[in-house]
Amino acid sequence: MRPISSQKIIEEIRSVEIFKQIDPAIFKLLIEKSHVSAYRDGHALFFSGDECLHLQIIISGGVQLHFASQEGAEVIFSEMQSGDVLGEVEMTLDCRHSFNAVVCGKTRLLEIDRKTFRELAKVPQISSFLIRAVARKLHQTTAFAEGMALYPLETRLARLLLSLGAAHGRSVHGGILIEKAISQSRMGQLINASRPRINAQLQAWKSEQLIGISQHKIVIMNKRSLEIISRRSDAIC
CATH class of the missing domain: 1.10.10.10 (Winged helix-like DNA-binding domain superfamily/Winged helix DNA-binding domain)
Incomplete structure (x- = not known):
């Protein structure tokens, strides 16, 4: 894994809302322990049942999360944007992905491998961020389930x-x-x-x-x- 050296990319990461208030020393640690990947529109990041290899934070662009039946029917349950996180639940519970994820438009992701995730999760400011990410996703999923079931x-x-x-x-x-x-x-x-x-x-x-x-x-x-x-x-x- 090559370290992030481009000042332009570092500034792009820093501009994401969730990183604006983070302590400079913690931000530096995060940059040193992660890398950035660029994806094109329509790229499948992972499918339901795949092993979760990285924690991914959206820097720019977007990702759609959806369920798919064996017959090919699809239901999109979340459209994720800059600052949203993928893989935090799977990394925490050590489980596989339970849905599909597809890139929307040109997208950059900050990616952290499993070993590094466990190290960073011990840092209070980062663990607090992860808790908020899980809570936000739970809220979105609950609202989606409520709408499907009741309305x-x-x-x-x-x-x-x-x-x-x-x-x-x-x-x-x-x-x-x-x-x-x-x-x-x-x-x-x-x-x-x-x-x-x-x-x-x-x-x-x-x-x-x-x-x-x-x-x-x-x-x-x-x-x-x-x-x-x-x-x-x-x-x-």
Whole structure:
């Protein structure tokens, strides 16, 4: 494993939110004990059942986590971004991956092998970071399971649009433009629904002026109504 020597890459790592407040000595130790790998869009990082070889922290780009059936059906349960972590649960429990991970766009990952992970996990500031990473992933997975088990399509879709609006939205005349283009098929994978059902619900909301569609991108026109449909606790007041 070659040490990270590029000052540009070190600055890129330092710019990630989770590393901004870390003690300089701890950050230096982390850099010395890890390496950076670059991946292209669509690269499969690992599959369910694979051995977990590295702890991976996303520096830039993104990674989709999904379950796949033997028949080939896929459900995306998390879209990870800069600062998110892969492998912390598997490393801690010494178990194999239980889902698939695929790179989205050009992505850089800070990678730490199993032996180094065990050394770094003894450092309080790093162990605290790992605990937060596990808690964040548990929260995301619980929310996903709740939506799949309890809520109808319109609620799951409203939550997805609000989430996309929060992460990729920009205020425009008439509402919030979701700048990230996303196909109806991809929406279906994210909320476990067929494309025809997604299309029917979007068209219904369009006719009710809850949303608009501009150049294949969605505009949230009535955020309050979507919040009520989403059944989010902070929307009921």
